[in-house]
Amino acid sequence: MVEPGAYQQTIISTEEAAVIAREVRRLIREGDERSAWEQLRHLHPADMGSIMAALPRTSREAIVAVMSPDAVAWMFRHMNPVQAARVSARLGTGILSLALAQVNPRTALDILRRMPGSRAREVAEAIGQPADDPAVETTPLDTAAGFMVTRFPTVHPDERVESARVNLRRLSREDHNFTHVFVIDDDSQLIGQVAMIDLAMSADDAPITELIMPSMAPVPAETPREECARLQRHYNLTQLPVVEGGRLIGVIPSTFLLSASVAQDTEQILQVANVAGDSPDGPLLGSIRTRLPWLTINLATTFLAAFTVSLFESTLARVVVLAAFLPVVAGQGGIGGTQTLTLIIRAMALGELVGMRARRLLTRELILGLIHGVWLGVLVAVIAALWKQNLGLALVLGVAMLGNMAMAGVTGAGVPLLLRRIGVDPAVASAVVVTTVTDVCGFLLFLGIASAAITLIV
Amino acid sequence: MVEPGAYQQTIISTEEAAVIAREVRRLIREGDERSAWEQLRHLHPADMGSIMAALPRTSREAIVAVMSPDAVAWMFRHMNPVQAARVSARLGTGILSLALAQVNPRTALDILRRMPGSRAREVAEAIGQPADDPAVETTPLDTAAGFMVTRFPTVHPDERVESARVNLRRLSREDHNFTHVFVIDDDSQLIGQVAMIDLAMSADDAPITELIMPSMAPVPAETPREECARLQRHYNLTQLPVVEGGRLIGVIPSTFLLSASVAQDTEQILQVANVAGDSPDGPLLGSIRTRLPWLTINLATTFLAAFTVSLFESTLARVVVLAAFLPVVAGQGGIGGTQTLTLIIRAMALGELVGMRARRLLTRELILGLIHGVWLGVLVAVIAALWKQNLGLALVLGVAMLGNMAMAGVTGAGVPLLLRRIGVDPAVASAVVVTTVTDVCGFLLFLGIASAAITLIV
Numbered sequence: 001m002v003e004p005g006a007y008q009q010t011i012i013s014t015e016e017a018a019v020i021a022r023e024v025r026r027l028i029r030e031g032d033e034r035s036a037w038e039q040l041r042h043l044h045p046a047d048m049g050s051i052m053a054a055l056p057r058t059s060r061e062a063i064v065a066v067m068s069p070d071a072v073a074w075m076f077r078h079m080n081p082v083q084a085a086r087v088s089a090r091l092g093t094g095i096l097s098l099a100l101a102q103v104n105p106r107t108a109l110d111i112l113r114r115m116p117g118s119r120a121r122e123v124a125e126a127i128g129q130p131a132d133d134p135a136v137e138t139t140p141l142d143t144a145a146g147f148m149v150t151r152f153p154t155v156h157p158d159e160r161v162e163s164a165r166v167n168l169r170r171l172s173r174e175d176h177n178f179t180h181v182f183v184i185d186d187d188s189q190l191i192g193q194v195a196m197i198d199l200a201m202s203a204d205d206a207p208i209t210e211l212i213m214p215s216m217a218p219v220p221a222e223t224p225r226e227e228c229a230r231l232q233r234h235y236n237l238t239q240l241p242v243v244e245g246g247r248l249i250g251v252i253p254s255t256f257l258l259s260a261s262v263a264q265d266t267e268q269i270l271q272v273a274n275v276a277g278d279s280p281d282g283p284l285l286g287s288i289r290t291r292l293p294w295l296t297i298n299l300a301t302t303f304l305a306a307f308t309v310s311l312f313e314s315t316l317a318r319v320v321v322l323a324a325f326l327p328v329v330a331g332q333g334g335i336g337g338t339q340t341l342t343l344i345i346r347a348m349a350l351g352e353l354v355g356m357r358a359r360r361l362l363t364r365e366l367i368l369g370l371i372h373g374v375w376l377g378v379l380v381a382v383i384a385a386l387w388k389q390n391l392g393l394a395l396v397l398g399v400a401m402l403g404n405m406a407m408a409g410v411t412g413a414g415v416p417l418l419l420r421r422i423g424v425d426p427a428v429a430s431a432v433v434v435t436t437v438t439d440v441c442g443f444l445l446f447l448g449i450a451s452a453a454i455t456l457i458v
Numbered sequence: 459m460v461e462p463g464a465y466q467q468t469i470i471s472t473e474e475a476a477v478i479a480r481e482v483r484r485l486i487r488e489g490d491e492r493s494a495w496e497q498l499r500h501l502h503p504a505d506m507g508s509i510m511a512a513l514p515r516t517s518r519e520a521i522v523a524v525m526s527p528d529a530v531a532w533m534f535r536h537m538n539p540v541q542a543a544r545v546s547a548r549l550g551t552g553i554l555s556l557a558l559a560q561v562n563p564r565t566a567l568d569i570l571r572r573m574p575g576s577r578a579r580e581v582a583e584a585i586g587q588p589a590d591d592p593a594v595e596t597t598p599l600d601t602a603a604g605f606m607v608t609r610f611p612t613v614h615p616d617e618r619v620e621s622a623r624v625n626l627r628r629l630s631r632e633d634h635n636f637t638h639v640f641v642i643d644d645d646s647q648l649i650g651q652v653a654m655i656d657l658a659m660s661a662d663d664a665p666i667t668e669l670i671m672p673s674m675a676p677v678p679a680e681t682p683r684e685e686c687a688r689l690q691r692h693y694n695l696t697q698l699p700v701v702e703g704g705r706l707i708g709v710i711p712s713t714f715l716l717s718a719s720v721a722q723d724t725e726q727i728l729q730v731a732n733v734a735g736d737s738p739d740g741p742l743l744g745s746i747r748t749r750l751p752w753l754t755i756n757l758a759t760t761f762l763a764a765f766t767v768s769l770f771e772s773t774l775a776r777v778v779v780l781a782a783f784l785p786v787v788a789g790q791g792g793i794g795g796t797q798t799l800t801l802i803i804r805a806m807a808l809g810e811l812v813g814m815r816a817r818r819l820l821t822r823e824l825i826l827g828l829i830h831g832v833w834l835g836v837l838v839a840v841i842a843a844l845w846k847q848n849l850g851l852a853l854v855l856g857v858a859m860l861g862n863m864a865m866a867g868v869t870g871a872g873v874p875l876l877l878r879r880i881g882v883d884p885a886v887a888s889a890v891v892v893t894t895v896t897d898v899c900g901f902l903l904f905l906g907i908a909s910a911a912i913t914l915i916v
Contacts, residue, residue, distance in 0.1 A: 011674065011675045011689065011693060013685075014688070014809055014812050017809075017812045017813060018812055018813055020813070021812060021813025021814075022813070024813075025813075025815075044693060046692050046693050046694070047692075050692070050809060050810065050812055050813075051812065051813050053810070054810070054811065054812060054813040054814040055813070056815075056818065079694075080694045086810075153655075164658070165658065165659045165660070165661075168655060168658055168659035169659050177696075178655060179637060179654070179696075179712075181658075196637070196654040196655050196658050197611075197626060197636060197654055199658035200622070200623065200626055200639075200654050200657035200658040201623045201626035201627050202623070203623075204662070216469065217469045227471075230472070231469065232716065233716065233720055234504050234505075234508070235469060235502060235504050236504070236537075236538045236713045236716075238635075238637075238696075238712050238713065254637075254696050254712055255694045255696065258690065258691065258694075258716065258719070261716070261719070261720070262691055262719070262723075262808070265720075265723040265727075266804055266808070268727070269723075269726070269727055269730075269800065269804050270800060270801065270804060272727075272730075272800070273796050273797045273800035273801075274797070275797045275800055275801050278797075278801055279801065279805065279810075280798075280801045280802050280805050280810075280811070280819055280822070280823075280871070281805075281810075281811075281814060281818075281819070281822070284822070284825065284826065284829075287826055288826065288829060288830070291794075291797050291826070291830065292829075292830055292833060294793075294797070295790065295793060295794060295797075295830055295834060296833075296834070296837070298789070298790065298793045299786070299790060299834060299837060299838065301789075302785050302786045302789040302790060303786060303841065305785040305786070305789065306782045306783055306785055306786050307782070309781055309782040309784070309785065310779070310781075310782035313778050313779065313781070313782070316774075316778050316781050317775075317778040320771050320774045320775040320778065321768070321771065323767055323771070323774050323781040323784070324764045324765070324767040324768035324771070325764055326767070326781070326784060326785070327760050327763040327764055327767065327784070327785075327788065327897060327901075328757070328760040328761065328763070328764050330785065331756070331759075331760040331763065331897070332753065332756065332757060332760060335752075335753060335756045336749075336753060338731050339731045339732065339733045339736075339749050339752070339753075340738075342727065342728060342730070342731035342733055343728065343731075343733050343736055343737065343738045344738050346724055346727050346728060347737065347738050347739075350720070350724070351472055351475075351508060352508065352511070352512070352544075352737075352738075352739075353512065353738070353739075354472050354475045354476050354479060354508055354509065354512060355475060355476055355478070355479020355480070355482075355483075355508075355509050355512040355513070356479075356512040356739060357483075357514075360514065360739075361738055361739070364738070364739070364742070365738075367742065368742065368745055368746065368749070371742075371746060371750075372746070372749065372750055372753055375750060375754075376753060376754070376757060379754070379757060380757065383761065413738070439785060439789070443785075
C-alpha cells in the first residue's frame with residue numbers, strides 16, 4: 001500500500017493533465033499500477049480525481065487497488081463535494097466505504113447526497129450512516145439547503161473580538177472557507193455579520209457591536225439554486241446565510257456558491273439542447289432516458305413541417321427544382337431565430353431584461369430581421385438566378401427569405417418572453433418552438449408565394 | 459438635487475424589480491421624475507443600476523437629471539465594474555464624468571476599461587485621466603490583467619500578525635473583498651499567503667511565518683480569462699494572485715473572479731449561436747456586425763444542402779411525395795447531433811474530458827445514435843406507412859433515419875474533438891459543421907436510398 005506524499009499545491013494545465021493521463025493509461029496497460037500511482041500521488045486532489053474519473057473502469061480499479069483508503073479519503077477531503085461525488089460514483093462500494101468512513105461525517109454526507117440515490121444508500125449503510133438519514137434521502141440538491149454547510153463561525157453581539165477569535169479556533173481546517181463570522185443571539189436569530197477582514201484588523205478588546213454589518217440576503221432553506229446563483233452574481237456576494245424563521249441554520253460558503261453557479265450555467269447550457277442532467281461518459285440508459293423523449297417530441301414537430309410541404313405537392317410536381325431550396329429558406333430562419341433566442345435567454349438569466357418592455361425588444365429584433373432579410377434575400381436571389389437561370393424563382397426565394405428572417409426575429413424574441421410570462425422555463429422550450437415556427441413559416445412562405453406566382457417560375 | 463438616503467442592504471426578487479421598473483416608467487411618463495427617483499434611491503445599487511440600464515433612453519436621462527453626481531458616484535462605488543460599465547455606457551458624458559471624478563481613480567479606471575473604446579477615451583479626458591493612459595488603452599479585458607486590482611493587502615514574512623492588522627487598516631472600504639493577505643519580500647516577490655481567517659483567530663504577536671501557506675496558482679498577467687475561470691472552478695479558489703517575474707502585481711478578488719467566470723459562461727453560451735459580444739438592447743449596428751457575417755456563412759452551408767437535394771431532381775420528379783419528408787430525416791439528425799455536441803462542449807469547458815479517449819466517446823455516441831435511430835426509424839416508418847399508404851417509402855425513410863442518427867452521434871462527438879485537436883474553439887464552429895453534415899447526410903441517405911429503391915416506392 002502506498003501512502004499519499006507531502007501535499008503540494010501544484011497546479012497543472014489541461015494539456016499537462018492529458019499527458020499524465022496518457023502516461024497512467026500506458027503504465028496500467030503494462031501492468032505497472034505502482035508507477036501509475038506514482039504519477040498521480042503528487043498531484044492536487046482535483047487533478048487526481050478528474051484523471052481517475054476519466055480512466056476506463058478497469059484501469060481505475062487497478063489504480064484504486066494500490067491506493068490505501070487513507071489516500072482516497074485524503075483526496076475526498078480536498079476536493080469540492082460536486083467533483084468528489086463524480087469520482088465516487090465511479091468507485092467500488094468497498095473502497096468508497098472505507099474511504100468515506102475516514103473523512104468527517106459532514107463531508108461524507110455532502111458527497112453521498114450528490115451520488116445517485118441507490119448507490120448513496122448502499123454506501124451510507126456500509127459506513128454506518130442510518131440508511132434512512134433524512135439528510136441523505138430528502139434534501140433537494142437544487143435548493144439552498146442542498147448546498148449549505150451546517151458548521152460555521154458565530155459570535156454573540158455582546159461579546160468582543162477576542163471571543164470571535166476563540167470561536168474561530170474551534171473550527172476544523174476543512175471549515176476555513178468563510179469570509180464572515182455570523183452574529184447570532186441566544187436563540188440563534190441572525191442579527192448581522194462581521195467581515196473576516198474586520199476581525200483580522202481589529203484589536204482583541206473591540207466590541208462586536210462596532211464591527212457588525214447587516215447580513216446581505218439571508219435566504220430560506222428552500223430557495224432554489226437558480227435564485228442563490230442569481231443573488232450571488234447580482235449582488236456580488238461571497239456567501240449566503242440560510243435561515244429558518246430568522247434562525248441561522250446554515251451558510252453557503254463561496255466555493256459552494258460558485259459550484260451552484262457553475263451547475264446552474266451547465267444546466268442552462270444543456271437545457272437549450274434538452275440534455276440537462278446527461279453526461280458524455282455516464283451509463284447509456286441515463287442518456288437514452290434524457291435524449292429519446294426529446295427526440296420523439298421533435299419528430300412530431302418535423303412532421304408538422306412535412307405536412308406543410310405536402311400541402312404544396314402539386315406545385316412541387318410542376319416545379320421540382322423548388323424542393324432544393326426548401327432547406328435554404330427554413331434553415332436561415334432557424335439560425336436567425338436561434339441567434340435571437342440565445343441572446344434573450346442569457347440576458348434573462350443574468351437579469352438584464354428586468355423592467356425592459358417586451359415591445360422594445362420585439363421591435364428591435366423585427367428591424368434586425370428585416371435588415372438581415374434584405375441582405376440574405378438579395379444574396380439568395382442572385383445565387384439562385386445564376387445557378388438555375390430562373391428570375392421568377394429568384395424573386396420568390398428572395399421575398400420568402402425576407403419574410404422568414406423577419407418572422408425569425410419576432411419569434412426568437414417573442415417565444416422566450418411569452419413562455420416566461422406563462423410560467424414555462426424559456427431555456428427548455430424556446431428552441432423547439434422557434435425552429436418549428438421558422439421551418440413551417442419558411443415552407444409556407446416559399447411554397448405559398450411560389451404557388452401564387454407559379455406562372456413566373458415555370 | 460436629491461441626495462442618496464441611508465444605504466440599506468435590501469435585496470429584491472426580479473419580480474419586485476420589474477414592478478418598481480414599471481412604476482418608475484409610469485411616473486416619468488407623468489413628468490414626476492422626483493417620485494420616480496424616490497422609488498429607486500432606497501434600492502441596492504445593483505438594482506438601481508440594472509433598472510436604470512433597462513429604461514428607455516429619455517426616461518433614463520430624466521432620472522439622471524434629478525440625481526446628483528454624488529448619487530451616481532455612490533451607485534458606481536457599490537456596483538461591480540462589469541455592471542457599472544453596462545450602466546455607464548448608457549449615461550451622458552457630462553453626468554458620467556462628474557460622477558467618475560468622485561469615485562477613486564482605480565474604480566473609475568476599472569469602469570472605463572470596460573466601456574467601448576471611443577466613449578472611454580472621451581470620458582477619460584473629461585475627468586483628467588491622461589487620454590493615452592496605457593491602462594485604459596491597452597489592457598486586454600479577457601486576461602488576468604483586465605480583471606485584477608492593484609491595491610491589495612500584503613505583509614513581510616519577518617513581521618508579526620500585528621503588522622498585518624496595521625496594513626489592513628490602510629485599505630479603503632472599497633478594497634475589503636480579500637480572503638488572504640499576501641506575503642511578499644522587499645522585492646515584491648510573492649512568497650506565500652495568509653488566510654484572513656487565520657489572521658482573525660491569531661494573537662497579535664504570532665509570527666507571520668507560522669501562518670504562511672503556499673500561494674495557490676499565481677498566474678502571469680497575460681493568462682486568458684478562460685484559464686482564470688477554469689482554475690477557480692477546478693481548484694476551488696477564492697482569489698488569484700497575478701505575478702510578473704515572480705513579483706506580485708495584482709490580485710483577482712473573488713467577486714471579480716466570479717464576474718470572469720460568469721462572463722466566460724455567457725461567451726460560451728452565446729458562441730454556440732455565434733452571437734458572442736452581442737446584446738439584446740445595444741446599438742443595432744453592433745448586432746448586425748455580429749450576426750450578419752455568421753448568417754452569410756450559414757447561407758453557404760444551406761446551399762450545400764440545396765445542391766445535395768438538386769442531385770436527386772429526377773427522383774423527386776418521379777415521387778414528389780419524397781419532398782415532404784426531407785425536413786424529417788435532416789431535422790432529427792440535426793437535433794441528435796446538437797444534443798451530443800452540447801454535452802461534449804460543456805464537458806470540455808469544465809475539464810471533465812481531460813484524459814478521456816476520443817475513441818471511447820465516439821463509440822458511446824455511435825451506439826446511442828443507433829439505439830435512437832432504431833426507435834425513431836420504426837416510428838417514422840409507421841407514421842409514413844399510415845399517412846401515405848406506401849410501405850416502400852416507409853422502409854426507405856426508416857433506414858435513412860437510422861443511418862442519419864448514427865451519423866449525428868459520431869459527428870456530434872467527433873467534430874468538437876477534432877476542432878479542439880486542430881486548435882479551433884469547438885464552441886464557435888461545431889454547431890454549423892454538425893448541422894451541415896446531418897443535413898447533407900440526411901438528404902443523401904434518404905434520396906439516395908429512395909433512388910436506388912425507386913421501384914419499391916412508385
